[in-house]
Amino acid sequence: MTSATVLGVLGALVVMVTLFEMLRRRRLREKYALLWFLIAVTALLAAVVPGLLLAITDLLGIALPLNLALFVGILVLFLMTLQHSSDLGRLEERSRTLAEEVAVLRLEVEQRRKEQQAERDAPAEDE
């Protein structure tokens, strides 16, 4: 076993254990966990079977296996960040909608309270 293999396997294992622990403590939603788990499995595979990366590199006509690994890594990170931006936008929109609802409801509650107050006060004044 080369040191590169050991490093790759260790890295992938650390990611998987962390994922498991975070899921167990409910610190991570399943949909994100699945994504990270797939990435960890791919890294593990690439570390254990070095021939796989070499074969794909040859197939695509790329000079260095490292180039392919870096390219794929950056692409995956980019896509995940994009996904997070989109999630963030949706969350913002939801919190905005909630804020608007809360503001309208608060006004309605205050109006209702004033109406009830007026109803209570009105008979007292008549008698």
Place this chain on the structure above:
Amino acid sequence: MSTSGPRILVIVPAWNEEESVGATVREITAANPGIEVLVVDDGSVDRTAERAENAGALVCRLPFNLGVGGAMRAGYRYALRHGYGVTVQIDADGQHDPAYLTEMVAALDHSDIVIGARFARDGDPYRVRGPRRWAMVLLAAVLSRIAGTRLTDVTSGYRVANRRATMIFAMHYPAEYLGDTVESLVIAIRSGCKVAQLPVDMRPRAAGQASASPVRAVIYLSRAVVALGLALVRRWPATYDEGVEHQPQVVGAGVDAS
């Protein structure tokens, strides 16, 4: 309550406008007796809400600052739930003269949205120059084309909407800067609303200053182009609008937007 016709709600989005909001509310009610005013306090840190309440307005307090778009959508939702037939948007800074209101509401007989517009006639005292002016001209040209009528001031925050347009706005009023005016018009036109304008004179702001540096003007121009471009290519209704329940149809309500 107004004596005849639909109930009218004036929505005033206000963010840290304690200097002018009271006077604005009083002026609106003085010029239009019986009209109801809803000030939407957009997360102000000053006494905007208190001043508005003292002036006799209903006050809706947003828990944090959402921008004009958020404030207006909250107002439109309130109007829809409480059965108002006509909604009016007026800025809190005193730029808009409420004396035009009657005329604008009357113009709803022939359209769904009426914009109180600057630059609509010769001798208009309101002047804008440089990139900000180019942005306004560009936006006006494109929107006039898709609306099929001449519009000179599409970024005006002075407008009147009937129930049909209010319903569309209550569901799809955009939050983004410039989106609130430009994009909302595009949405309304795409949903089949008829837009018209009425020439009005706008006054200098009662308090505070509109930003006028050249850099800001250029930024304004680019944002205007982006907002317009996006508004034109987007699909409506937007996919972000989950969580907005379909409003119950009240008697006399217009056609649903979708």
